[in-house]
Amino acid sequence: xxxxxxxxxxxxxxxxxxxxxxxxxxxxxxxxxxxxxxxxxxxxxxxxxxxxxxxxxxxxxxxxxxxxxxxxxxxxxxxxxxxxxxxxxxxxxxxxxxxxxxxxxxxxxxxxxxxxxxxxxxxxxxxxxxxxxxxxxxxxxxxxxxxxxxxxxxxxxxxxxxxxxxxxxxxxxxxxxxxxxxxxxxxxxxxxxxxxxxxxxxxxxxxxxxxxxxxxxxxxxxxxxxxxxxxxxxxxxxxxxxxxxxxxxxxxxxxxxxxxxxxxxxxxxxxxxxxxxxxxxxxxxxxxxxxxxxxxxxxxxxxxxx
Numbered sequence: 157x158x159x160x161x162x163x164x165x166x167x168x169x170x171x172x173x174x175x176x177x178x179x180x181x182x183x184x185x186x187x188x189x190x191x192x193x194x195x196x197x198x199x200x201x202x203x204x205x206x207x208x209x210x211x212x213x214x215x216x217x218x219x220x221x222x223x224x225x226x227x228x229x230x231x232x233x234x235x236x237x238x239x240x241x242x243x244x245x246x247x248x249x250x251x252x253x254x255x256x257x258x259x260x261x262x263x264x265x266x267x268x269x270x271x272x273x274x275x276x277x278x279x280x281x282x283x284x285x286x287x288x289x290x291x292x293x294x295x296x297x298x299x300x301x302x303x304x305x306x307x308x309x310x311x312x313x314x315x316x317x318x319x320x321x322x323x324x325x326x327x328x329x330x331x332x333x334x335x336x337x338x339x340x341x342x343x344x345x346x347x348x349x350x351x352x353x354x355x356x357x358x359x360x361x362x363x364x365x366x367x368x369x370x371x372x373x374x375x376x377x378x379x380x381x382x383x384x385x386x387x388x389x390x391x392x393x394x395x396x397x398x399x400x401x402x403x404x405x406x407x408x409x410x411x412x413x414x415x416x417x418x419x420x421x422x423x424x425x426x427x428x429x430x431x432x433x434x435x436x437x438x439x440x441x442x443x444x445x446x447x448x449x450x451x452x453x454x455x456x457x458x459x460x461x462x
Contacts, residue, residue, distance in 0.1 A: 165198075168195050168196055170223065178193050206218070254285070256287060257284065257285070258303040260294070261357075261389075270452075282445065289306070295314065304445070305434045305449070309365055310429040311364045311368055318433065319433050320431060320447065321429055325428050328419045331403075333415075343420050345424055345425055350381075352401030359385060360385070365428075376424075397416060
C-alpha cells in the first residue's frame with residue numbers, strides 16, 4: 157500500500173482486536189456490523205494478509221504484530237496531538253493578552269489616548285502596544301501577524317482587508333500667520349495652486365492616498381508642487397516656520413501648533429476617512445477587540461459632535 161490508510165480503519169482494527177467480536181466492536185464505535193466487517197476486509201486486501209480469523213474471531217500471528225504496532229503508533233499520535241493543541245492554546249493565550257496596533261505617523265495622539273481608555277475599560281487584562289508604520293509596512297505586518305489591527309486613512313487600495321470607519325478629518329493647511337491667506341477661515345484647493353507644498357510622505361508610505369491627493373489637485377486645474385515630504389508633524393511645522401512652504405496634513409495632528417503658525421481647513425476637499433483595518437481571517441479574539449475599539453471611538457465621536 158503506497159499511502160497510509162485512513163485513521164478510522166486502524167481504529168476499526170483495534171476495536172475488533174479488543175472485543176474479538178465484530179458486533180460488539182461495531183456497537184462500541186457506533187457503526188453497523190456489516191460496515192466494519194467490509195472496512196476490515198478492504199484493509200486486509202490492501203495490506204495483503206489477514207488480520208483476523210473468523211468463527212471464532214481471533215488474531216492471526218501477523219495480525220497480533222500489526223495490532224501492537226498500530227496501538228503504539230496511535231498512542232504516539234495522541235500524545236503529539238495533545239502537544240500540538242497545548243502549543244496552539246499557548247499562542248492563543250498570548251495573542252489574547254497582547255494586542256499591537258500599527259498606525260500611520262498622521263494619527264493623532266488624542267486618538268491613541270482614546271484607545272488606551274477603551275482598553276482600560278473594556279479589555280483591562282490586555283497588553284496593548286502601538287507601532288508607527290507606513291501603510292505598506294502595515295499591510296505586511298497585518299499579514300505576518302506582527303500587528304493585529306492598523307489605523308490609517310482611506311483609500312487603502314486593498315480589497316482583501318476589513319475596514320471600519322472611525323471618523324472623518326479635514327485636510328488642513330498649516331501656514332505662517334504672516335501669510336496673507338492666514339486671515340481666511342477656510343481655503344479652497346485652488347488657493348494653493350501656486351504655492352510650494354509640504355506633505356506627509358504619502359508618495360512612499362501611502363501611495364493610494366498620494367494618488368488621491370494628486371488627483372484632486374489635477375481636477376482643480378493644477379499640478380501640485382510638493383517640495384518636501386515629511387515623516388512627522390513637527391518636521392512639517394518646522395518647514396512652515398522656515399518658509400519652505402505650506403503644509404497639508406489631517407486636522408487631527410494639527411492641534412497644539414506653535415502660535416506663529418495657523419491651521420486652516422481646505423473646504424472643497426472631501427474629508428479624509430480614518431479607518432481601522434484588520435485581516436478578514438484574523439482570530440475571533442482579535443476581531444472582537446478591533447470591533448470593540450472601533451465602536452467606542454465612533455461612539456465618542458458621535459457624542460462629541462452631537
